[in-house]
Amino acid sequence: MPFTIKVNNVQHDVDVDGDIPLLWVLRDVLGMTGTKFGCGMALCGACTVHMNGTPIRSCITPIQSVGDAPVTTIEAIGETPAGQKIQKAWLDLEVIQCGYCQSGQIMSASALLASNPNPSDSDIDAAMSGNICRCGTYVRIREAIKQAAQGSVASPQGN
Amino acid sequence: MLLDKNRADTDEAKSELNLSRRNFLRVGAAAGGGLLLSFALPSAFARMGASAADGDFAPNGFIRIGQDGRVTVIVPQVEMGQGTFTSFPMLVAEELEVDLAQVEFEQAPPNQALYVNQLVGFQATGGSTSIRAFYQPLRQAGATARTMLIAAAAATWNVDPASCRAEKGSVIHTPTGRKLGYGALASKAATLPVPEKVALKDPKDFTLIGTPAKRLDTPAKVNGTAVYGIDAKVPGMKIGTVAACPVFGGKLKSANDSQALAVKDVLQVVKLDDAVAVIATNMGAAKKGLAALEIEWDAGPNAKLTTADIVADMAEVSKVAGVIAFNRGDVAKALSGASQKLEAIYELPFLAHTTMEPINCTVDVRKDGCDIWVGTQVIGRAQAVAAQVTGLPPEKVVVHNHLLGGGFGRRLEVDFIARAVQIAKQVDAPVKVVWSREEDIQHDMYRPYFYDRLQAGLDADGMPVGWNHRICGSSIIARWAPPAFKDGFDFDTVDGAVEPPYSLPNMRVEYVRHEPPGIPTAFWRSVGPSHNVFVVESFIDELAAAAKKDPVEYRRALLGKSPRALAVLNLAAEKSGWEQALPQGSGRGVSVQNVFGTYMAQVAEVDVAKEGSVKVKRITCALDCGIAINPNTIEAQVQSAIIYGLSAALYDQITLKDGRVEQSNFHDYPAPRINEIPVIDVHIVKSNEPPGGMGEPGTSALPPAVTNAIFAATGVRLRKLPIDTSKLKT
Numbered sequence: 001m002p003f004t005i006k007v008n009n010v011q012h013d014v015d016v017d018g019d020i021p022l023l024w025v026l027r028d029v030l031g032m033t034g035t036k037f038g039c040g041m042a043l044c045g046a047c048t049v050h051m052n053g054t055p056i057r058s059c060i061t062p063i064q065s066v067g068d069a070p071v072t073t074i075e076a077i078g079e080t081p082a083g084q085k086i087q088k089a090w091l092d093l094e095v096i097q098c099g100y101c102q103s104g105q106i107m108s109a110s111a112l113l114a115s116n117p118n119p120s121d122s123d124i125d126a127a128m129s130g131n132i133c134r135c136g137t138y139v140r141i142r143e144a145i146k147q148a149a150q151g152s153v154a155s156p157q158g159n
Numbered sequence: 160m161l162l163d164k165n166r167a168d169t170d171e172a173k174s175e176l177n178l179s180r181r182n183f184l185r186v187g188a189a190a191g192g193g194l195l196l197s198f199a200l201p202s203a204f205a206r207m208g209a210s211a212a213d214g215d216f217a218p219n220g221f222i223r224i225g226q227d228g229r230v231t232v233i234v235p236q237v238e239m240g241q242g243t244f245t246s247f248p249m250l251v252a253e254e255l256e257v258d259l260a261q262v263e264f265e266q267a268p269p270n271q272a273l274y275v276n277q278l279v280g281f282q283a284t285g286g287s288t289s290i291r292a293f294y295q296p297l298r299q300a301g302a303t304a305r306t307m308l309i310a311a312a313a314a315t316w317n318v319d320p321a322s323c324r325a326e327k328g329s330v331i332h333t334p335t336g337r338k339l340g341y342g343a344l345a346s347k348a349a350t351l352p353v354p355e356k357v358a359l360k361d362p363k364d365f366t367l368i369g370t371p372a373k374r375l376d377t378p379a380k381v382n383g384t385a386v387y388g389i390d391a392k393v394p395g396m397k398i399g400t401v402a403a404c405p406v407f408g409g410k411l412k413s414a415n416d417s418q419a420l421a422v423k424d425v426l427q428v429v430k431l432d433d434a435v436a437v438i439a440t441n442m443g444a445a446k447k448g449l450a451a452l453e454i455e456w457d458a459g460p461n462a463k464l465t466t467a468d469i470v471a472d473m474a475e476v477s478k479v480a481g482v483i484a485f486n487r488g489d490v491a492k493a494l495s496g497a498s499q500k501l502e503a504i505y506e507l508p509f510l511a512h513t514t515m516e517p518i519n520c521t522v523d524v525r526k527d528g529c530d531i532w533v534g535t536q537v538i539g540r541a542q543a544v545a546a547q548v549t550g551l552p553p554e555k556v557v558v559h560n561h562l563l564g565g566g567f568g569r570r571l572e573v574d575f576i577a578r579a580v581q582i583a584k585q586v587d588a589p590v591k592v593v594w595s596r597e598e599d600i601q602h603d604m605y606r607p608y609f610y611d612r613l614q615a616g617l618d619a620d621g622m623p624v625g626w627n628h629r630i631c632g633s634s635i636i637a638r639w640a641p642p643a644f645k646d647g648f649d650f651d652t653v654d655g656a657v658e659p660p661y662s663l664p665n666m667r668v669e670y671v672r673h674e675p676p677g678i679p680t681a682f683w684r685s686v687g688p689s690h691n692v693f694v695v696e697s698f699i700d701e702l703a704a705a706a707k708k709d710p711v712e713y714r715r716a717l718l719g720k721s722p723r724a725l726a727v728l729n730l731a732a733e734k735s736g737w738e739q740a741l742p743q744g745s746g747r748g749v750s751v752q753n754v755f756g757t758y759m760a761q762v763a764e765v766d767v768a769k770e771g772s773v774k775v776k777r778i779t780c781a782l783d784c785g786i787a788i789n790p791n792t793i794e795a796q797v798q799s800a801i802i803y804g805l806s807a808a809l810y811d812q813i814t815l816k817d818g819r820v821e822q823s824n825f826h827d828y829p830a831p832r833i834n835e836i837p838v839i840d841v842h843i844v845k846s847n848e849p850p851g852g853m854g855e856p857g858t859s860a861l862p863p864a865v866t867n868a869i870f871a872a873t874g875v876r877l878r879k880l881p882i883d884t885s886k887l888k889t
Binding site: 021077140 | 238239240241242373374376377378380381382383384385386387389390392398422423424440441442443444446447513514515516517562563564565566567593595596597791792795796798799800801802803824825826830831832833834836839
């Protein structure tokens, strides 16, 4: 059945079963492949997007539960102040290796920073421990979140 | 894995280098066009031309300079996080005299003649060989291009080339200051003969190599635009997911697909001999369709298999002496005359890879050709297997390689490419086959189980006089590169065991091959050393304890002939504060290794709680990888490899019950998370030795440092991974 969802401020009509997870609607129906599949069970965080500004695991979020809540994905997170700071810090501190999990890491970190401008180590642990990185970029992820918290808003081309 | 001619630094090792490596080199020569050991450019490198537009300058397979001055480096190795898309352009830019910012890069296509990895024998990214194999060829390619651009400028100006120099993408006539950019020189340079010999820079003149360079591949990875294999988009593409028989070797008996086909957006069910796939317009529908299938499997001969059966078998067959992979002196005599004798059995489990990007492959099979979109570590093999399954000639198979969302050895295999092509042959459209995480874990190809028997004899001072290491487990090489399995063993399975950095006067390494039924084996990050370094470094620690000596002191005494190993040990000990006392329940452990051409020592500091839980608090890592190309990515690779090793030390094992892999996702096959990782200090020794590999050494060195630290904290010696914390309760 058809659903209308709002992703990155754009309305989309999609015709899928209501129990199909948002992840597959984004990737396979809308072609927005920045959001990644990792586990399908909300265990790894690779599929993290924001719904109403809150990080959720899109792999277990049925499309029928989205309603008119605005969804933000990695493709548009750089348009938010927190997302922009996180992306800049990620590049400044050379966080990324293979990069596959980093969409999810950046979405979790951006949500953390948006709600908590000065996160402690334990805040970072709590917000980021749902995101697995098999390349083990955690040392630099922690440093980058701290730098983003201290840094000013980057210039738009700083992305 | 694979060749490493820089590592044998003890006299004994130099004189006794085992023959297996040379055997592998000959294999490589047969497959690779005769370019091995020699770093001269083969004739195939001379003027590539094919992909270059008219007037562009492409003096070899690695470089293309357009008339617009754009410099493109064609990177022969794949990018899976290790940084080749940055380090390789650095090697070229250093010699070509261009800024890194002026360089663009692209992935090389399958072309065995142009892009052979000399240390493997064909196009492959693995075994921490990328820098070692291409350090010289890429610099040479850059120097060749630079020499030709200078010649083109000198001819234009009618001056002596020796009076010209290259600088930041231009040639300058030094006496007059005249200047021409590479773009302006490209078409003329393209008409000049390729020089046979060119001068390479003296490493002391490097301005780029050795400096921490920013990665070139990351901007697209922060905003979702980077494209991995799983992100491939092909017009008309369908999405499929697959279930193979849960018991290896079993078959599909039947699949009632009426309910699956009734699922909205499910298009087709594909039945294979040993698997079934559901094709849909999206993965959500495909997964739902797969769940709705009523499948009956014929489990086949492994229906009752358990891990315990396999281990019992290995325990039995390893009682008998194996093939001698390495022998020095008279071990039997040394053991019988020893003042003290030690024996131990070490075990390591089957391991899955769990790359973050689940296994996937997109295929378009047509009558006249086949296209593959995938992330693979072996692009030539990907092409070959698709040709084999389709019956097409290889040149009709086009492989579009992508960024890899992790490799760790999993993508050195092409089983999943063959599977996707089998499915695609039955689908009248391009199809992307994506494995669920459960399928990814339960149909991985696994790091083998190892069951090793160790014996050592000590003299009256506690120093080793005899050492016997009997390795029992699967040979991956025997399947993956059969000609390199020779005289009953292969160099990889014994790597890290046959040439320890220590002077051991009477030493023997035996190999008992045991191929487990019902579970396929494959390379896993740090390959042979992933198991051997754990065994050797644990047992050396046992020897030190038996001798009642400090583990660092004991190792120092055995490293007199290996100054680079001694130096990293001393540095790690110093930086870790090895001498400083720790509270009750805490301990430090050390490991030393020389694998992949890199010397490394790690000191782990752990806390063991009364109920047995282990917290790894700090890892101090000192390494000598020869010339460090990009210290930024080296530090990152060490952090990465240590955390990968941590998952093997603390958590992970694949077990079989009723022939089925028991683990299925990250809840029962965990990966370390941000709140679980230690402080990691990385110290790089400055060195002018040839560069060593950096992707894997950190993984093999980690587990023994941790278990040795647990021993220091508790007195309990853990000889089996992952650690069993129930043995640590006090």
